[in-house]
Amino acid sequence: MNTATKAPTQGLQLAPKKAIDITEKFFHILFFCSAMVGVLSVSTIGWFVFNEGLPAFKEAGVTEFLFGKEWLPPALYGIFPMIIASLISTAGAVIIGVPIAIFTAVFLAELAPKWLADIVRPAVELLAGIPSVVYGFFGLVIIVPAIESIFNIPAGNTILAGIIVLAIMILPTVITISETSLRALPSVYKEGALALGASHIYSIFKVLIPAAKSGIFTGVALGIARAVGETMAIIMVMGNAPAMPGSILEPARTLTANIAMEMSYATGIHSSALYATGIVLLGFIVLLNGSLLYLNRKRAY
Amino acid sequence: MSKFTPTPSLLSRENQDKLLHACIWGAAAITIFFLLWVVWHILSNGLSYVSWEFITGSYTRIGEASGIWAMIVSTVYMVLLSLAIAAPIGIMTAIYLTEYAAPGSKFVQVIRFCTESLAGIPSIVYGLFGMTFFVTTLGLGFSILSGSLTLAMLILPVIIRTTEEALMSVPMSYREGGYALGSSKIYTIWRLILPSALPGIVTSVILSTGRVIGESAPVFLTAGMVTQIPESVLDSGRTLTVHLYKLTQELFTQHEWDQAYATATVLIVLVLVLNLATKIIANKLNKAL
Numbered sequence: 001m002n003t004a005t006k007a008p009t010q011g012l013q014l015a016p017k018k019a020i021d022i023t024e025k026f027f028h029i030l031f032f033c034s035a036m037v038g039v040l041s042v043s044t045i046g047w048f049v050f051n052e053g054l055p056a057f058k059e060a061g062v063t064e065f066l067f068g069k070e071w072l073p074p075a076l077y078g079i080f081p082m083i084i085a086s087l088i089s090t091a092g093a094v095i096i097g098v099p100i101a102i103f104t105a106v107f108l109a110e111l112a113p114k115w116l117a118d119i120v121r122p123a124v125e126l127l128a129g130i131p132s133v134v135y136g137f138f139g140l141v142i143i144v145p146a147i148e149s150i151f152n153i154p155a156g157n158t159i160l161a162g163i164i165v166l167a168i169m170i171l172p173t174v175i176t177i178s179e180t181s182l183r184a185l186p187s188v189y190k191e192g193a194l195a196l197g198a199s200h201i202y203s204i205f206k207v208l209i210p211a212a213k214s215g216i217f218t219g220v221a222l223g224i225a226r227a228v229g230e231t232m233a234i235i236m237v238m239g240n241a242p243a244m245p246g247s248i249l250e251p252a253r254t255l256t257a258n259i260a261m262e263m264s265y266a267t268g269i270h271s272s273a274l275y276a277t278g279i280v281l282l283g284f285i286v287l288l289n290g291s292l293l294y295l296n297r298k299r300a301y
Numbered sequence: 302m303s304k305f306t307p308t309p310s311l312l313s314r315e316n317q318d319k320l321l322h323a324c325i326w327g328a329a330a331i332t333i334f335f336l337l338w339v340v341w342h343i344l345s346n347g348l349s350y351v352s353w354e355f356i357t358g359s360y361t362r363i364g365e366a367s368g369i370w371a372m373i374v375s376t377v378y379m380v381l382l383s384l385a386i387a388a389p390i391g392i393m394t395a396i397y398l399t400e401y402a403a404p405g406s407k408f409v410q411v412i413r414f415c416t417e418s419l420a421g422i423p424s425i426v427y428g429l430f431g432m433t434f435f436v437t438t439l440g441l442g443f444s445i446l447s448g449s450l451t452l453a454m455l456i457l458p459v460i461i462r463t464t465e466e467a468l469m470s471v472p473m474s475y476r477e478g479g480y481a482l483g484s485s486k487i488y489t490i491w492r493l494i495l496p497s498a499l500p501g502i503v504t505s506v507i508l509s510t511g512r513v514i515g516e517s518a519p520v521f522l523t524a525g526m527v528t529q530i531p532e533s534v535l536d537s538g539r540t541l542t543v544h545l546y547k548l549t550q551e552l553f554t555q556h557e558w559d560q561a562y563a564t565a566t567v568l569i570v571l572v573l574v575l576n577l578a579t580k581i582i583a584n585k586l587n588k589a590l
Binding site (some may be wrong): 131 | 318321326328335336339340343389390391393394396397401402418420423424431434454457458462487515539542543545546549565569573576
């Protein structure tokens with residue numbers, strides 16, 4: 001600006017620069033507004049879910065809603081059976097899937113010859129991309145009949161079928177993230193362990209896995225989130241009866257299935273109860289992320 | 302035997318090693334086995350039924366017409382519209398975060414937190430929200446537009462994060478060089494930074510294409526499941542995944558089984574093609590650096 005007063009000849013050149021300044025400002029504001037869309041989306045979703053869900057909590061009572069054992073809209077709204085079904089199917093998938101996934105990650109990062117790892121890794125990525133309805137379909141045509149014949153029960157649409165399908169579905173998430181965190185470790189960790197005379201396996205389990213713990217936890221947490229949030233595959237294989245399951249060889253309905261199955265015709269307080277189910281689901285995710293933060297922070301100290 | 306005698310290890314250290322070794326190989330084998338089983342089972346039962354008539358034919362619930370053309374068109378509309386909404390916003394957000402905002406500022410933290418929260422919300426909750434907000438409150442009805450808006454919110458975090466990484470991997474010297482030559486900020490971003498981050502941005506778009514194709518629960522709650530070819534974005538449409546879901550609810554005749562397997566086959570082939578595309582772009586990116 002000062003140069004303009006000092007050298008009037010340059011005034012001509014400054015004029016287009018001012019135009020550029022306006023373009024700059026325009027784009028700056030445009031980018032800023034775009035960045036606000038994400039913030040806006042989260043707040044709108046959050047506001048809507050809570051606003052729509054709270055009437056059900058008021059109507060049914062929080063304890064009645066969370067611990068009620070009967071789901072009979074529009075009379076009774078108890079989602080305890082669904083909470084239990086979600087917890088059991090997720091826990092079962094984690095118990096089966098996580099050890100397999102972590103071992104596979106160790107295999108890819110440490111044991112597999114390069115050519116084999118280069119085949120298996122893209123295969124695992126492919127597993128991650130398959131739509132959940134395809135897993136549900138696979139479960140329906142393979143796993144459900146297998147459970148029928150193995151356990152000799154009339155219908156194989158059971159929690160066990162859900163557990164197996166979810167276990168397969170969380171594999172790629174846990175494998176990919178665990179492998180990345182194992183590979184990210186400085187090579188001195190392994191070299192040091194080997195130099196002290198530890199065997200390769202011993203150094204993997206006593207040095208590398210503990211060192212990569214926070215990454216592995218993150219992978220497991222994301223796997224759990226996927227299992228909790230999965231809807232269609234579960235609807236297709238788990239039978240969806242909203243009753244309290246007696247064992248894993250009985251049908252059950254998860255929180256997500258409850259929303260997906262009834263939302264299209266629910267009105268009034270029934271619809272609100274489904275939103276409240278969504279709040280409980282969000283509560284699970286927040287709890288999960290919170291405990292992950294806690295675990296990783298604790299490790300950092 | 303005294304209570305305090307340490308129980309001798311059942312396995313010598315050497316045998317422990319061998320056992321763990323076997324576990325690791327076994328686990329990897331199980332993973333590969335399941336992958337091959339899922340893919341092989343679907344393809345071997347579905348490939349023979351996939352034909353030109355199946356792909357381009359029309360569909361009626363009862364009768365012989367079992368084509369999936371209407372579902373393919375709906376899926377393509379859904380992908381294009383969701384990307385048209387989410388990609389510009391996501392890319393511009395990433396530009397703001399990497400090029401404009403002060404790194405580590407409160408505002409950046411807020412946006413990061415919101416993006417992460419968006420990524421953590423289960424997709425069925427998006428469906429719930431989309432159905433009340435877009436379908437009912439805004440009055441868009443069960444339509445491709447409602448579905449796309451819902452899915453756009455769902456893929457926004459993917460696009461933001463992947464694009465951000467691509468932008469951050471552009472060397473600082475590019476920016477310095479641009480400014481040194483007297484280019485304006487927006488010109489530098491448009492001509493230097495975006496082109497060199499392009500492979501990463503394309504990857505983010507392919508990843509979200511996969512998400513849009515794969516989602517089903519939020520789609521049938523917002524876009525409905527009409528089997529007609531949608532004429533406008535305000536028409537309802539049934540995507541391929543929703544179609545597969547509906548088919549599995551009525552598996553009685555061989556004809557219906559064939560349709561379900563063939564639809565699943567088309568989905569798996571789509572995923573394979575998308576994966577391959579990502580690989581090719583990633584290779585190009587590695588060569589360029």
